[in-house]
Amino acid sequence: MHNDFDVVIIGSGAGGAPVAHTLAQAGKAVLVIEKGPLFRPQYQSPNGLSDFKRDELFATGPEKRIRVPGVSNWGESYYSSHVEPDLNDEPHIYQGEDGRDRATIEGYTAQVVGGGTQLYGGVSLRYCPIDFCLGSFNAERTDLQDDPAGDIRREARDWPITYADLEPYYGRAERLIGINGTRSGQAKPFGGDYYQRPLPPNAISDYVKTGLDALGLASYRTPLAVITEDHAPSGRCVPAESEVAKSGFINRYGDPLGLKSNTWVSLLTPVSRLENFALWTNCVVTHLGCAPGGRIDRLFYRDPSGAARRLDLKPGAVVVVACSAIESVRLLALSALEGAEFDRRIHHNDLLGAYFLTHCLGGAEAIMHRRCDKSRSLDSDWATDACQSEAFLHQTGLWAGGVIYNNTSDQALPLSLARTHGSQDLDTIWRAFEGDTRLLGEPLIDFLDQSFGTLLSVCFMANQVPLKSNRIALHPSARDKWNRPAAYIIKQWHPHDIAAMNLLAEQCARILRFGADPVHGRHPIEGQGGVHLAPNARARIANHILGGARFGADPADSVLDPTCRAWQFDNLYVTDGSFMPTSGGANPTLTIQANAFRIADHLLARI
Amino acid sequence: MSIVVLPQDDEYVLNYCARYLTRENQEIRHNYGQFEEQDALGSICESWRFPSVDSYWDGKDPKTSYFYNRVTFVYKHSGSSPPGEVRLIGNFACLYESFLLQPVRFLGEPTVYHALTLVLPKGKVYVYKFIVDGRVCLDAINPQRVVLDNGQPWSRLFTDLCPELLSFEPAEVELLARLTGSVLPLxxxxxxxxxxxxxxxxxxxxRKVEYAHTQRLDRSVGVVNFIDKLLARQERHHLIAYRLCLPIIDKLLRAAHxxxxxxxxxxxxxDELCRAMARGRVPGWDYTAYNSPAYFLQLLRRHTFTxxxxxxxxGGNVGAAGWAYLEERYRNPEGDTLFAWRRAIEYPLGSSTVYRG
Structure with a gap:
């Protein structure tokens, strides 16, 4: 089969698409291989319809049962969207508190062209400058709380690039992807303003703005990857009724109209008609082959029929792995199983899979006085960087901070209200509702009356302490549908993470209390805390899948070099979130995209 | 009306097939009780999705399009060489009229799939078979099968808004309607x-727009019809729970009354029966036949709400009555609704002329 590609990119989401876009625009021969299907928005579809629907049963389908041999939650229910992998076919296994292995739907991104950017809420934040230098910031600190063994000072790393290095690429990403929001109030320097104007906030978000103001916290409109005006770089147009994007079908839904700026509509569509661009969908890359000298010279994949295929690469070609951190680490580890040369090089140190990261996340939720139509919403309206300043970190004894923003579309629709009642993680969807048998008859009507359009949540997304013991490995016995070892997620929360989550959850609760009661701050909170409190706390990832192949300047201390090239390989790059040595104090997608644009410029210079 | 055959869209077919139908590991991981123990269907992920029943757009009229589905039949061959010809017969046309499935290609090469997309009316149940090189066979992927009066098995499908009972008997419907009415007394x-x-x-x-299928099936906004269809397709593994529990409930109610x-x-x-089920202690319940009335109630609550x-x-939320209830009930002091669902949903069900469903 074809072997004339300059670059082969595995994965079409936030890490892969910016590279493909840049290199294809520059005339390089680009192949993107994507495991999932290509679901087009209506305006691109030959039949005028999209495979994404405004249908609550698309976000969370019918009940299925875990049937992965050997796991302790065998037989339990699970629900997945139509573009998430089936848990029985492609299991992720995590080690629970009791040491027993369980299958989990947490930690997957969508398997579809565009990857996780198809289903995400679109929150597109830059990291703060301090997120890039947490090693040096904490090196001499003596005021860190809940770190008796000195893990933070030992394990925190500076990135090999600074915020200033990445700033132009943040700007490029914001301009090319199509993001609405405001700069004013953000704690990051901007080289230019590429935001589209935000839509008017949902009325329920007024409580959040009131709370932020009452507490004196600088705020801004949350940057969201949804276009609100015609977007020239991608050729997308906004309908006359510009608020048509505010549908409530946001987080966990693909957008049939293509207004959400997933990487297919924003970055790949503009190059999709170029002769030097190819996209192979429904193809699973199973492993890479390495020639002596460290050059990836072939890759192996399954075509849409399931047949095993091989693609030989021409000399000088580059391979970019961008399958999301867990699957990228797994692909590299599986490649090592298949070839001694690959194995020797990727395991020149013991860091592949280590320092797996997600975010400390959590928040608070309250029932507000006034009912609002939450179905007219995007994912978030207001955010604050107040908990990321150096002053805040010294005052609280935290090693790193995190953003706080409100969730507007959560529980905006009737089924989402019920299936996330009492629990919002993917492993336990519907479970709390099923178990809460008080909600029967008139009390179920009362539940609707009390909750529909009145629930408001504020969440935080903060750095997780990097630990070598938190890692992605190959599971010793669980197999996927291709009989390959499944990913094994071994992670726990550091005591400092727990302290940070408790502290930041209280900040979220204060915003809600003062939002509804600006004078006294006494509005009751329904629940607050971090994910460490959940029964499946070790599994909780929120689809922020980071680390496991961190970059750095020292070959002995990293998997990738500062250009995200795997040490000891000539042409193997990794551009999804696995490159991150620390997880950042915000949702990671924009930073993954910005970094991928940076790597693309590097590749342009070498190809 | 003659059957409309849509042009083949290989990308659409592959998008639909690859995830579910390709695998090497043949372990039975997708049987939750809906198949016999070693039925090969248990190795296929979400086999209920076949044939694909999708929305339809004729390119002109949303009102007309709304009443049709785009149904894609897929035949996957497993032999060393592809079949010469795969045809489809079914009661959507005269049985002597067969339709040719086209080979599906990827990068110009044949795949293991043949497919055919028809436009079929909503609200209908159909039976069909494939004819592969002259040999008549059932759809090996679709688990829905029926035996007709002449004793012959056929593959079955139903389109959206289907009112025909597929899982329950009429007497069961009446009983289930009362139970769901207690769970969610709208x-x-x-x-x-x-x-x-x-x-x-x-x-x-x-009468104006031919809402032929928005029948009032029961007082609980059609949830029994929804459950009937859910148990016929996506959650067939729960059919056994209803088959066991409805007779138990019927029997204990007859004994008590x-x-x-x-x-x-x-x-x-x-109402009292449901509360007792929630507690797990129901006088007269046959625990040897089904040991957890509480579990059945949990299932019933999820199905009813959904x-x-x-x-x-x-098949439920008939005519969007459930959404309309929320729309009507939740209003601000000015009288504006606080659940404006119509603006997001396709016309003619909703009012969006941008989103087509």
């Missing part, structure tokens, strides 16, 4: 007026 108290008024409005509207038909008993009887508020194409 038809009681002042709510009954709204639901009744809304159905009447739909009936008037149906020998002078009345169970479905005619007062609401308070069903049926009341999911998209009407699944």
């Amino acid at each position: 038809h009681r108290a002042e709510r009954r007026c709204f639901i009744d008024r809304y159905y009447e409005q739909i009936d008037r509207e149906s 020998p002078d009345s038909e169970p479905a005619q008993l007062p609401e308070v009887v069903f 049926g009341a508020f999911s998209h009407p194409k699944y």
